[in-house]
Amino acid sequence: MKILFKGTFKGTKTQRRKGSKQIRKSPILFLSSFFFTLFSFSQQQDSTKVNSLDEVLVAAVRVTTKTPVTFSNMDKKEIKYRNLGQDIPVLMNYLPSVVTTSDAGGGIGYTGIRVRGSDATRVNVTINGIPYNDAESQGTFWVNMPDFASSVESLQLQRGVGTSTNGSGAFGASLNMLTDSYASKATGEISSSIGSFNSNKNTVKFSTGLLNDHFELAGRLSTIKSDGYVDRASSDLKSYFLQGTYVGKTTLIKALVFGGTQKTYQAWNGIDAEKLNSDRRYNSAGEYTDEFGNTRYYDNETDNYNQDHYQLHWSESISDKWSTNLAFHYTKGKGYFENYKADALMAEYNLASAGDVSETDLIRQKWLDNDFYGTTFSAKYVTEKLNVIVGGAWNKYEGDHYGKVIWARNAGTSELGDHYYDDYSSKTDGNIFAKANYQFTEQLSFYGDLQYRNVHYKANSAETGLVNDTFHFFNPKAGLNFEINSKNTLYFSYARANREPNRTDYEGGNVKPEKLNDFELGWRFNSEKFQLNSNVYYMGYKDQLILTGRLDDVGNPIRANTEKSYRLGFEVDATIALSEKFTLRPNFTLSSNKNVDLAVDGEFYGTTKIAYSPEVIAGNVIVYKPIERLYVSLLQKYVGEQYMNNIELPAAKLADYFVNDLNVSYEIRPKTIFKSITITGIVNNILDKKYVSNGAMWDIYPYYYPQAGINFLAGLTLKF
Template structure:
């Protein structure tokens, strides 16, 4: 809930969850061994809207349950995705729990489209993704696919760096259960219980999960107390699959998004300034409830129907309820800013405030799919609405004046309606050549009123065409080329910056796939040309969220290479590397009071080199040992190429071990897992901030001490060990 943004007074009317029938486009999702994702055929209908295969001219990576189970010990989904191509992850608490973030091809999380079973997960207003609201969700994920670039049309906000779609657990035919516990550094622990009834009367299944995660965090007081649940009911018929899902989570996280400056970084890497104040005796103290508190519940209903071998449909309804607040101690706050009248000559006061968000998000999707030997067509539409109430309370003040408990010092309200219709066609023109076309029309209407944004009443209409071809040279080699156009609306924080424009993207992708028994290779060249790209400025707002600004013309261009090599029956190698250039073409910046054209500059938080590797050794059956390595090149935290803003490169190595005992007694299997992160105890920072003041940064000081430059240190050597019992 990191971006609680101001809005209007809470509307307490009940939500009428009645939505018209809506079409939602789907792409074919073939059951190919090389895609390594196995889904029941009826479940396949559900995700084919957003999934692609090697027959689609798109760059992508797949992960399924077995790929992440040995590392699923409490860390968030972005951390579990850390070793995919072009991915950079970070953690506010420093150990992968609590608030975590992901960037793909240099694009931040607000530009990565996230869906769960085809339903949007990105926050409608901020467009961000807050994984802390769904702790241990990885334990209920059957598979996920990361499409880099624009990808194919999907529901929700446009993908400007990547799209990530997740499929939750498939139904089980036989009853089963699972108990999983893990413990580790910084007093971290995870406890998970799962169950499934199996198919009762060959048609009905009930499955669920309860989880709790707690950690003190690497950073001082960066504690997390997270709870989550997942409940799924399924009906399975010969041609019908109906799923009803309820899942969600509650989080209480001590704030740790302030970062630290360069001097503190050298003295005390774990220092956290959140909640710091000076008491009446002049002593520095920390408020013990400087926390973020949020509860989020999701409801989904899916109906998949296969009428014939060629025709199928998917109808889905969804509703998400979110409510929570930040709590902050504010020292010497202006009484007028909080609706308080002065007490005599006293115009400032220490106080404790809460900033609340109470929102509702609901909608529906419907798809119709036709598939024969040569033609795959999907036609559909999606509609979603967001209603958000933002308000603030003062729950304590040293000088309370006329205030009453429960008074609001601001009341704002916002709505966003997002609708789209799109058509996807994949046609086998010749035996070796297939053509792909994808056309989406999307409309957005956004209204908001607050002190920061002013009165906003904006609407957009976007036409997003995509086309490509796929050429199978032979059974082992495939070439593909695609072009995609994308448009995207600003988010709420962008409007706070004043005059903001929607952004446009032309994405060109050229790839080669090689597939043999012992060696798989994916090579992809991309050029992403932007108009008015909303790039990160390096600055943060008052609640730690990154700010963005239009940059005019810019581009991202690079090559992505990933491979899987079977060295022997016991040794496997999985390397990947991305080499890129990420540039603003003509970047303007006010320096010494004069607007200057700095020419071509590097885009903030966009390293030129990202590489990863997984070396796996399986000495005996059911024992797996892996060395995981990640290199991220140096990157600028601003857009003016200031040496002061450079974030150093880092090379981190983790060790993962897993051993499974098969038993025939009480438990079906017993699995012991261990994860040692940062085995060489590297001191590194994966994120930071940089305020581009109206100053000359051409000759920065040797030591980065200037206020306005900050870092988020990550933990040194730390570990997690887990035990999973299946029955």
């Protein structure tokens, strides 16, 4: 993740947290003590399984078709067909209004997602209801949890403000993920894949099944490696997932420990227009000129990060009407990025000058050492006509930022281990909410949602200055759901959202919190062979923090408040069963995304298009199942042209692109040894389209992130 502190553009994307090393190294001990504590309790409980209690983990943040909110779901079955090593944003690429990109060009390593033109800092992500976005940058860095898709039971993407959730407020979308449910019988799984750019993934999973009808222990180990499409854009990723589950008649308790270690060669500098035409795979990261005038590349221009998550969930079904969920969580992150700096000013690194020498070549590391911990809780009450959820959360982030010089050609009087800067920041985020669905008649229901959120952020650095801000946000939401008949439903909703600035915003100065009023009008049609979801949305912003297209000196996107702006769009997605063998799943979005009376550096530009907001986004999945257990799909994605700044500079325009992927999966069910053997393959960009999905502006000069041409991944999964 990007480190948010001083340096140069060749910076990091690292996010880190501080905490106990002893805890981080003992996940087995953590789960063992959990089971020991519960053992005597289990003797008094009925052994009835309660799969439905899994849903309580995400009930506070998820919605159904009874709720007037625009959303899409993906389950484990849909994920598995393409789960060959690429990251979660890439797997979500074909959902409505979604645009994804990859720094390394092949979907492994650093990946990004935008929804309705809103970037990842505005997509609120939760895992089992626990916030995942970095508290300071508000971004989401999937590279820190490689192969997490292999442990996801289902996910839901709510577009717009959506329902009340934990963590930073959603300004473009909310993504909540539910991790694997428990298995009643013992299972094992081994899967491996290989592909272009020396990419490979190896995964081992297991489950003990329910022991004594009460306990299950399940886990996963994964490794992913790739050289990347871009030169030297390598990834070396490792992850684990360990889950202990207790099942009683009315109780579900889960203890989870999961995390990852990543080492990626930096690939986020981009390339200019000349290189895009002559050498698309060029990477300037680590490039320097030695004392003999030779161009060389530092071989450890890398981002290095460890992140470990601990979650404990207690779901209880008190009666037919009441259920509760209580969770505690802790995330530890620590890491750094390392890079070579030529001709650095010694004074900037606290290196005492030797005589007339004031510059030196050096190798620096920028560190983050962070903790994130807290609790979430909710209670649900259900009757025939009323569904009420009340809950809240309290979370705290603490982060140390510091830099070290590990080598210098002219080191002066410095000592190894000296810090050339030390910053500290903390953020406390608490919220309470109450939301309800009330069925007025058999056809008409009302949805209401009230949330109060309190945020306190402190920081001290040369860039942010001394920050000590407190925000009080009230976020009301309401809507109506009208079932015309068994097949047709109309809904209308209004939602208010407020968000605090992130750390990089404070570096820019004069920053304001932003406000959003989101209106959604939708129609859902559901029949046996045809399902249709369509909606019109209007998102009106006050002081929206829009991407300017520029990057700060460590590569973080710079945002600025625009007093008035809006996003107006029309979204459609459908599932059409043409026959028992053919299914179509098309979607498209038409939108207008505008700044109103935009002023930049005292110059007025009138009404302009918001950066990184294409007016047309379309996707389609054509599924063909010629025989049982053979799955063939053609996945198509079109993204219209978009600007990389807000003044519609011609040089800042990214061209539109249309990409096609071919996915094949065949399952064999032998009678002995293995329960299932699945062969899966995907050919990405089968038409070898040379396209760019992302970029940035250096003053008036565009820089691009080219994506890979035709490439493939193929995998084998053995289940027993």
